[in-house]
Amino acid sequence: MLAKRIIPCLDVKDGRVVKGVSFVNLRDAGDPVENALYYDKQGADELIFLDITASHEKRKIILDVVEKTAEDVFMPLTVGGGIKTLDDIRDLLRAGCDKVSINTTAVKDPYFISRAAEKFGSQCIVVAIDAKRTADNMADATGEKWFSDLSMQDVILDISGRLTWAISTHGGRKMKMINAVAWAKKMEELGAGEFMLTSMDKDGTKDGYDIELTRTISETVSIPVIASGGAGTLEHLYEGLTAGKADAVLAASIFHFREFTVKEAKEYLRSKGVPVRL
Amino acid sequence: MIAIVDYGMGNLKSVEKGFKKVGVDAIVTSNPVVVDNAEAIVLPGVGAFKDCIRNLSDLSLTESVVTSINKGKPFLGICLGLQVLFSESEEFGTCKGLDIFRGKVVRFQKGLKVPHMGWNTVRIINRPPILSDIEDNSFFYFVHSFYVAPEEKDVIATTTDYGTTFASMVWKDNIFATQFHPEKSQELGLKVLAGFGKFVRKN
Numbered sequence: 427m428l429a430k431r432i433i434p435c436l437d438v439k440d441g442r443v444v445k446g447v448s449f450v451n452l453r454d455a456g457d458p459v460e461n462a463l464y465y466d467k468q469g470a471d472e473l474i475f476l477d478i479t480a481s482h483e484k485r486k487i488i489l490d491v492v493e494k495t496a497e498d499v500f501m502p503l504t505v506g507g508g509i510k511t512l513d514d515i516r517d518l519l520r521a522g523c524d525k526v527s528i529n530t531t532a533v534k535d536p537y538f539i540s541r542a543a544e545k546f547g548s549q550c551i552v553v554a555i556d557a558k559r560t561a562d563n564m565a566d567a568t569g570e571k572w573f574s575d576l577s578m579q580d581v582i583l584d585i586s587g588r589l590t591w592a593i594s595t596h597g598g599r600k601m602k603m604i605n606a607v608a609w610a611k612k613m614e615e616l617g618a619g620e621f622m623l624t625s626m627d628k629d630g631t632k633d634g635y636d637i638e639l640t641r642t643i644s645e646t647v648s649i650p651v652i653a654s655g656g657a658g659t660l661e662h663l664y665e666g667l668t669a670g671k672a673d674a675v676l677a678a679s680i681f682h683f684r685e686f687t688v689k690e691a692k693e694y695l696r697s698k699g700v701p702v703r704l
Numbered sequence: 705m706i707a708i709v710d711y712g713m714g715n716l717k718s719v720e721k722g723f724k725k726v727g728v729d730a731i732v733t734s735n736p737v738v739v740d741n742a743e744a745i746v747l748p749g750v751g752a753f754k755d756c757i758r759n760l761s762d763l764s765l766t767e768s769v770v771t772s773i774n775k776g777k778p779f780l781g782i783c784l785g786l787q788v789l790f791s792e793s794e795e796f797g798t799c800k801g802l803d804i805f806r807g808k809v810v811r812f813q814k815g816l817k818v819p820h821m822g823w824n825t826v827r828i829i830n831r832p833p834i835l836s837d838i839e840d841n842s843f844f845y846f847v848h849s850f851y852v853a854p855e856e857k858d859v860i861a862t863t864t865d866y867g868t869t870f871a872s873m874v875w876k877d878n879i880f881a882t883q884f885h886p887e888k889s890q891e892l893g894l895k896v897l898a899g900f901g902k903f904v905r906k907n
Contacts, residue, residue: 428866429823429843466890471823497721502845502888522717524847524888547713547751549819549847619819648814650821673817703823703843 429703430667430695431471431674432688433652434681436461439478441487458491462499465681468688470501471703474527474622474676477507478597489521496522506554506622515542519550527622529554530595533570533602536578536616543617552652553618556598557591557606557639558626567592567601581608591639598626606639607646614647621647622676625655632658632679640670652676660686660694667700706730706904707742709769709785711759713751715887719782719897722887726894728901739768744778744904747785748887750847753793753809756784757801770802773879778904780834781881783848786874789881790852805874807854816867819849824872826862826884832875834899835861842892844884846872851883878907 436443436458443456462473473495477488485508492505505518506527515526532539532553543551564585572578583592583603591606610621623643625636635653644651653672657663657680666675680686692702708719710732723730723746730746731738739745747769749756760766773779781789790801793809801809812818823843828835851870854860864872864883872883880900886893 427825428820431822469890493717496718498725500718500722500725500887500890500893502847519715520717522715522721524715524718549750549821549849620821648817649819650817673822 427701429471429701430672431652432663432691432702433472433474433674433676434465434470434688435474435476435654435676435678436682437476437478437678438488438491439480440484441491444478459494459498462495465688466499466501469692469703470688471674472502472504473499474504474506476527477505479508489517492518492521492523504552506552512542512545515546515550519546525550525552525620527552527554529556532613533593533595533604536572536612539613539618540616543619548617548619551618552620552622553610553613554622554624555606555610555613555643556594556624556626557636558594558598558601559636560585560590560592564592564601564603567603569603573603578612581605581612594626598629607642610643610647614649618649620650620652622652622654623672628656629654631656634658634662635666635670635672635675637665637670640666640672644671644673650674660691663691664695664698664700667695705742706744706746706901707739708732708746708748709739709760709765710734711749711756711763711765713749713756713759713784715750716748718887719746719748722894722897723901726898726901728897728904734763734765736764736768739765739772742772742777744780744900744907745769745772746780746782746900747788748782749784751784753784753787753795753801753850754799756788757799760788766802770804773804776878778900778907779879779881780900781879782887783883783885786881786883787850787852789874789879790854793850795850804879805852805854805859805876806856807852809850809852811850813867819847820851820866821847823889824864824866824884826864826872828862830858830861830875832861832873832880833903834880834896835873836899837895838892838899843889844872844882844886844893845888846884848883
């Protein structure tokens with residue numbers, strides 16, 4: 427039986443692991459390879475490096491990080507953040523990464539996803555969706571140039587109706603007039619192989635995943651969904667995988683600050699009847 | 705020396721580093737002469753079936769690979785490197801494969817999350833020598849949207865369940881091919897690579 431996956435996420439800046447609270451106020455938390463080995467030993471199912479390096483000149487450092495990690499860690503490795511071109515993807519895959527996660531570039535140019543999927547295969551193209559409930563003020567949200575593209579009309583956010591989610595880019599700093607659920611459907615059509623779905627309302631709260639968001643997207647698409655944002659207890663992981671219908675759960679702080687090991691998380695999930703690899 | 709065939713697709717570095725980790729000499733190459741002279745061949749890869757077939761042909765590697773297999777040289781196919789051994793694939797219309805094994809490459813049924821991505825158990829039906837250190841029903845890492853349906857059932861070494869029961873590894877004499885990724889399956893995966901290295905040395 428296919429096991430539900432537990433995926434620790436390491437935020438990497440200038441080649442060092444840092445931990446974020448709602449994407450701001452970062453503090454240093456160590457060396458990427460050592461962190462990766464730590465999770466490898468605990469039986470993590472995959473690893474995600476989220477590269478939040480701001481300066482363009484330092485962006486190549488992540489390739490070193492991937493290459494060093496791939497020397498010793500033999501499990502699937504995803505890198506997200508700052509991917510702008512097909513060459514960026516090629517360089518990462520060559521360095522030893524298996525999947526790349528793309529958000530901002532897909533929003534700027536949705537067909538980037540189809541070009542990437544065609545060139546490298548859907549299985550390595552993860553689309554990161556940072557979703558936020560529209561109950562919040564949407565006054566600053568912006569549209570995109572491609573909004574005039576008729577084939578894209580169905581993703582434009584209509585906030586007059588029922589509760590919905592809009593997407594954000596640039597690590598949550600910019601809101602877009604794009605309906606997250608319709609966007610997910612569109613990204614799947616264009617060749618995305620998996621979603622990394624982060625609730626911007628829940629991220630950093632340790633309050634649990636946005637279950638309604640996760641379930642809605644997971645039921646809308648037929649590619650795997652990784653739930654992210656808000657995990658604070660083991661029960662939250664359980665909720666994400668059962669009520670939220672996610673195929674995998676991503677967590678940073680609960681593992682990163684050693685509140686629980688991945689193994690403990692899996693033992694808990696197994697005791698609740700969730701299929702996991704132990 | 706084992707030749708890891710580079711035809712421009714997939715994460716070859718992990719396969720190379722996996723062999724290195726278990727002390728087996730392997731080099732990544734797209735040179736047909738190196739493939740011809742290698743003791744054994746590994747054909748890894750993820751991506752589209754037709755691109756794989758086309759790239760192998762464009763790089764003049766098809767003949768080297770097929771001849772090596774037919775001469776009895778140890779061969780390990782991984783993921784797409786398993787699928788291309790079959791007669792044809794229904795991915796994007798019909799595309800001819802290397803036809804080492806009779807059978808088709810078919811897509812997972814509707815209603816399932818595809819790709820089949822993550823860790824799933826492998827049931828050993830007919831234990832190949834390279835799995836000698838692997839317990840039945842161990843977890844390996846998969847990522848694929850298509851699976852192989854061999855016509856000759858006796859080539860099925862292991863099966864895995866995902867909506868249906870499919871062949872997750874085939875084996876015939878010198879030919880081993882896995883749908884799962886040993887190079888991404890942590891300790892157990894490395895044991896499979898080591899097992900292949902051992903088979904090559906004995907051969």
